[in-house]
Amino acid sequence: MIWKFITFFVRKLDPEIAHKLTIKFLKLGFHPRLNQSVVPIKIGNLIFKNLLGVAAGFDKNAEVINKIHFLNFGFTEVGTITPVPQYGNPKPRIFRLEKDKAIINRNGFNNLGMLEAKKRLEDYRKSYPVGSDFLVGINIGPNKNSKDRFNDYKVLAKNLSVFADYISINVSSPNTPKLRDFQKKENLEKVINFVKDGIAASKTIKNKLPIFLKIAPDINKQTLNSIIEIAHSQKIFGLIISNTTLDRDKNLKSKRSIESGGLSGKPLFKKSTDILSQANKIIKNNNYKLFLIAAGGVSDSKSAYVKILCGAHLVQLYSSLTFEGPLVANKIIGGMLKLMKRDNIENIFDIVGITDNPIEAMNIAINGFKNP
Numbered sequence: 001m002i003w004k005f006i007t008f009f010v011r012k013l014d015p016e017i018a019h020k021l022t023i024k025f026l027k028l029g030f031h032p033r034l035n036q037s038v039v040p041i042k043i044g045n046l047i048f049k050n051l052l053g054v055a056a057g058f059d060k061n062a063e064v065i066n067k068i069h070f071l072n073f074g075f076t077e078v079g080t081i082t083p084v085p086q087y088g089n090p091k092p093r094i095f096r097l098e099k100d101k102a103i104i105n106r107n108g109f110n111n112l113g114m115l116e117a118k119k120r121l122e123d124y125r126k127s128y129p130v131g132s133d134f135l136v137g138i139n140i141g142p143n144k145n146s147k148d149r150f151n152d153y154k155v156l157a158k159n160l161s162v163f164a165d166y167i168s169i170n171v172s173s174p175n176t177p178k179l180r181d182f183q184k185k186e187n188l189e190k191v192i193n194f195v196k197d198g199i200a201a202s203k204t205i206k207n208k209l210p211i212f213l214k215i216a217p218d219i220n221k222q223t224l225n226s227i228i229e230i231a232h233s234q235k236i237f238g239l240i241i242s243n244t245t246l247d248r249d250k251n252l253k254s255k256r257s258i259e260s261g262g263l264s265g266k267p268l269f270k271k272s273t274d275i276l277s278q279a280n281k282i283i284k285n286n287n288y289k290l291f292l293i294a295a296g297g298v299s300d301s302k303s304a305y306v307k308i309l310c311g312a313h314l315v316q317l318y319s320s321l322t323f324e325g326p327l328v329a330n331k332i333i334g335g336m337l338k339l340m341k342r343d344n345i346e347n348i349f350d351i352v353g354i355t356d357n358p359i360e361a362m363n364i365a366i367n368g369f370k371n372p
């Protein structure tokens with residue numbers, strides 16, 4: 001009850017101040033301490049105690065990793081981290097669309113930079129070495145005014161890989177001009193090679209550090225196909241689908257929906273799930289080995305279940321933390337365990353990507369396998 005009340009109060013504040021306050025609360029230890037109910041999964045050599053994680057952007061500067069442990073998440077993705085500190089776009093740059101349970105942000109990679117993140121990650125790893133049962137992904141991106149964005153990715157990979165359970169290459173934020181051009185074939189191959197060079201030059205003991213590509217939902221089938229072909233041929237570990245969208249649904253009710261920036265939360269659910277489902281189909285048809293992390297509009301157990309049925313091995317969220325508060329993961333995992341029990345599923349892996357049709361997936365989530 002108290003957390004509901006606090007979430008209600010915090011939501012009355014300006015979104016950026018609310019976020020700062022949330023990070024401060026977490027740092028001070030003012031957060032729930034939840035009993036861990038979990039849905040475990042193993043993908044490749046990564047073992048997740050719990051398949052639900054916090055998406056990039058929440059803990060940009062790797063400040064509260066050890067606090068997220070308490071909120072019943074199995075992993076977190078820190079960042080996006082850029083080589084040098086960056087203020088980002090002018091404020092206000094985050095808008096809450098209350099009526100739509102959505103957020104628009106045009107932050108533009110505001111972060112304290114690689115060296116600050118490195119200090120914090122180093123500190124965190126003293127207590128929780130790589131391979132601990134709470135996993136940490138590190139999401140990297142270039143500085144807006146960098147003279148050599150490719151080299152930025154390399155420098156970041158070189159400096160930060162040693163602290164990562166996986167690296168996430170951000171080529172999809174809509175708030176850094178031309179960043180999404182890195183999803184194009186020649187650029188994407190080059191970025192991946194620069195990241196691999198960075199990892200090779202780092203002191204990481206994991207010679208095969210998993211790399212994920214985080215992609216945009218605003219892409220056509222041809223671009224998706226080309227990204228998957230490259231990911232496969234470059235032996236990428238997986239894709240994160242998706243970042244925020246530039247699209248605005250006509251049905252959005254909030255006045256703020258005209259703000260420019262990336263839209264996340266409930267209205268992103270359909271679009272990101274469609275792309276996830278298409279990706280799953282392409283990967284299955286070609287017999288490729290690529291793991292999928294779903295992000296976009298997950299706010300309850302059914303939306304998380306749909307993502308898994310459509311191909312996700314792992315699920316991330318950000319916006320619903322804002323709307324539902326710090327108990328959201330507990331609620332989702334508790335609900336998922338009930339759905340699994342209802343459907344007689346012991347290992348979640350068994351239902352990953354079981355359908356190519358998001359509508360069918362929603363039917364299963366609502367009615368179970370027996371009553372489609």
Ligand SMILES: Cc1cc2nc3c(=O)[nH]c(=O)nc-3n(C[C@H](O)[C@H](O)[C@H](O)COP(=O)(O)O)c2cc1C
Pocket residue numbers: 055056057058060079080094103105107109139170173214242243244264265266268295296297298316317318319320
């Ligand atoms: C305020 C805000 C900041 C974000 N910052 C980043 C970021 O720095 N890097 C990134 O890859 N994604 C960022 N994202 C996107 C999220 O990681 C996620 O992909 C997206 O919000 C969809 O998930 P959701 O609907 O659960 O929020 C941000 C999202 C929000 C709402």
